[in-house]
């Protein structure tokens with residue numbers, strides 16, 4: 001019998017980390033971050049120290065205290081030993097949301113990761129375009145490495161830190177094909193694509209000598225790709241699972257809002273409107289992107305995305321997922337503010353406008369990955385949006401609100417196409433968003449503008465009945481008791497407990 005230990009995803013939505021062991025073989029299902037626990041101890045200005053390796057995370061149970069899974073540089077720097085071989089045979093990533101994948105950063109590089117191509121692209125974009133401390137998802141940058149200096153001056157250390165590209169090592173990435181079998185020792189695995197609020201989500205079907213285990217990851221039936229989830233249900237029922245690890249994010253509701261209905265409603269609102277239309281949606285939700293891309297097309301506007309999203313869309317376009325997207329890319333002003341004609345700099349005692357400088361100075365303050373967007377024909381700045389508000393559908397997230405100071409909207413719509421706040425921190429941010437929106441005389445539109453990435457209660461119960469496992473472990477839920485009704489169908493319900 002396979003042993004299953006839950007190191008996250010118990011009585012909370014997210015933080016999934018499940019260890020499955022069969023004789024001498026073992027694997028993790030996801031290795032995500034628990035927002036709930038992280039928020040209990042940490043905040044924006046109180047963060048775990050990268051110099052203390054994994055220990056700040058282990059202290060609060062954010063990372064399980066397990067030997068043989070963490071990166072050598074972190075262990076050794078904290079005075080811990082590192083065993084020769086990894087203690088697990090692989091980590092299966094169901095999708096690239098942080099609550100399922102963020103702590104891959106801490107894993108040793110020789111642990112094979114199994115993930116879909118889309119998940120890989122999203123994780124790559126995340127690593128390439130964010131500068132946060134713990135984002136080494138697809139490439140590991142070895143910390144605390146020194147090398148001899150080429151030129152040594154008297155009195156200085158003859159060593160220098162290994163940094164940048166020189167410190168990078170690839171992780172053991174295995175891109176998985178749908179329904180293809182892979183073997184991790186005695187455990188065979190198959191991925192089943194499912195629909196969720198970002199591309200590349202999958203469930204997993206695991207098989208050992210005497211068990212068939214289904215892990216749903218996160219899924220829904222009301223998205224653009226619901227057929228994938230339906231196929232998963234069909235395949236899983238033929239699989240005759242002994243155990244099913246099932247998400248239950250929305251066991252408290254039977255509502256659903258589809259992407260099509262958001263598109264229709266937003267088109268209706270935007271059509272014929274003559275001023276700014278600004279939208280805020282989760283940028284890695286490319287189905288939602290598509291919804292607003294279509295709204296823009298339906299209403300003769302051009303969709304404007306930020307550079308991070310443009311970077312991700314480029315990766316997906318190169319991967320063959322899109323062709324000929326008709327978009328504009330927003331260039332924000334950076335530290336020197338050189339994107340505006342009015343900006344001046346002092347040149348040998350004379351104040352000159354930036355347009356008098358060598359064009360190369362326009363690039364000052366932009367990161368390497370951003371520079372490719374600066375010369376694009378379809379790049380726009382605050383000026384374009386300010387001067388032609390009805391030409392654009394401008395995607396502007398909370399953390400980009402500063403752009404509104406430059407755009408100076410006097411009137412317009414602000415479409416909030418995101419989940420409504422469900423905890424104190426989100427409530428505070430939402431209130432701040434409301435203040436900005438009021439300040440710029442924008443009208444906030446939320447009603448019917450967000451659909452969840454998760455199946456509702458009826459759909460989850462129906463799914464389980466169709467798959468008909470012997471036993472269900474409700475996880476990724478705060479409503480586990482809603483599963484108990486399945487006992488009437490002869491299905492055993494086992495509430496997982498958090499392992500330490």
Ligand SMILES: [Zn+2]
Nearest residue numbers: 014097099218
């Ligand atoms: Zn999740």
Ligand SMILES: [Zn+2]
Nearest residue numbers: 095097196218
């Ligand atoms: Zn998710």
